[in-house]
Structure formats: C-alpha cells, structure tokens
Amino acid sequence: MEIDLAQLPIPDWDFNCPSCAYPLRGLPAHRCPECGTPFDIRDLVRPWTRLRPPRFTGSELPLPDFGSACTQCHGPLTGAVRWACPHCGAAFDPETWRPASEWFIVDNALAGGVPIPLVQTLLASEYVPHAPADEKTAFEIFGGQSITITRLRVPREFYFEVLWLLRQARLDIAAARAAARRVQWRCRRCGARNPGHFEVCWNCQEHAAPPAT
Ligand SMILES: [Zn+2]
Ligand SMILES: [Zn+2]
Ligand SMILES: [Zn+2]
Numbered sequence: 001m002e003i004d005l006a007q008l009p010i011p012d013w014d015f016n017c018p019s020c021a022y023p024l025r026g027l028p029a030h031r032c033p034e035c036g037t038p039f040d041i042r043d044l045v046r047p048w049t050r051l052r053p054p055r056f057t058g059s060e061l062p063l064p065d066f067g068s069a070c071t072q073c074h075g076p077l078t079g080a081v082r083w084a085c086p087h088c089g090a091a092f093d094p095e096t097w098r099p100a101s102e103w104f105i106v107d108n109a110l111a112g113g114v115p116i117p118l119v120q121t122l123l124a125s126e127y128v129p130h131a132p133a134d135e136k137t138a139f140e141i142f143g144g145q146s147i148t149i150t151r152l153r154v155p156r157e158f159y160f161e162v163l164w165l166l167r168q169a170r171l172d173i174a175a176a177r178a179a180a181r182r183v184q185w186r187c188r189r190c191g192a193r194n195p196g197h198f199e200v201c202w203n204c205q206e207h208a209a210p211p212a213t
Contacts, residue, residue: 003051003127005041006030013051015044048129048155056160058094066160067112067167068097094160103153105133106162114169116150122165123152130154185209 008028015024022034024044031038045051056064063080070077075087084091098104111119123130133151154162185194187201188209200207 001052001055001126005045005051010041011051013044013049015041018044047124048131050129050155051127054128054158054161056164057157058098058160063094064160064164065167066094066163067170068092068094068163098156098159100156102156104156104159106130106152106154106166107133107150110162111166112170114166114173116152117148118169119166120149120152122169123154123162126161126165128154128158128161128165 010024010027012025017032019037020035022032063077065078068077070085070090072090073088080086130152132149133153183196185208187206189206190204192201192203194201
C-alpha cells in the first residue's frame, strides 16, 4: 500500500513540531506556522504511526480471507455471505475473535509459520502501525547487540488486516515452496535430484514420477 508522506495539506497523523510541539495537521507546507521551523515528515514517522485506517474492520461480507475456521465443524469461513458457517450453519461473530486490549500481540502462534522478522517487514511496507513487544535491556540497546524480535504489538483496530496479511503471506510461502518443489524432482529409483524439465533421471534413466495431486 502506498502512502504519500509528502502530501499536503498534512493529514491528521498526530505529529507535533519537533521544536515547539505545535500540532502539525492540515498545514499547507512542511514548516511549523508557530515557530517557523521547517521539518521533514519522514523524520516524524515511526513504525507505530497511524497513517491510514485499517483495510478491514471485521464487519465485511462476504467474509474476507482471514484464514478463519468454524469453531463447530472447523470448515473455512472465508467467503461466508452471512454471519453463519457456510458448512454447518453455526453462527459466528468476528468481533469476538479480536482481543479486547488496545494492542494485541503478534507472536509465532498467531503468525502461524510466517517468521516474525518477515511479519515486521510486511507490516512496515503496508504502513500497519506496530512496535516490538519484547522487553529490551539497556545492554541490548546500547551494547551493539543485534536483537531478534520475537513478538510485535499492533493496535487492535488493525487486527483483521493483520489476519489477512498473515494469511496472504502464508499462501505466498506455500506457493513459493510448491514452485521450488516443481523446479526439482528426486528420482524414485536412485535418489538423484533432477531439474524440473528433465523427463527421465540423468543418472539412471528412470522416468519422473507423475506429479503428486
Ligand atoms: Zn514549531
Ligand atoms: Zn461450521
Ligand atoms: Zn535415478
């Protein structure tokens, strides 16, 4: 998602002048009208800055692909046209899925196989507000240690967008793995690895197995 950080007038991004703290919204230029200090908006943007509303609120029908499953029959709920499972009819309410706290935690359990550093990159590129949730010691911050972030905090209003982004990322990873499997095959007789376009094994002339279905 593209955000034009240079757009004018400045949207309500909740920035304040770095010199005098004057609120910088609705301004026609990148200069504080109170104290006259020019500023670069990119210096004010932080990973947790809310630059846009979330893509999804959880009230959309048909249900977007949040990767959600019915609690009764475990069937996928994606595409449901009303607030009932398309497979067994059990009622559901996405609002009950969303954590009640102001921020929710994205950890390995929620990410479901998407590495947290990749989640962080994804959220940054999509301008989803986020912050590391791990406690850091002063030694880690000032001691030049590289810190592996294992948990992220995200405002709850972005919960459904995060579910959707994680689902897209999982599908992308699965597609990339499938493509990688397609480009090589292992001979069922001798075990040699063969490029995808070889129809018989280079080592023993065994025919490639028909693709798994
Ligand atoms: Zn100012
Ligand atoms: Zn169901
Ligand atoms: Zn072979």
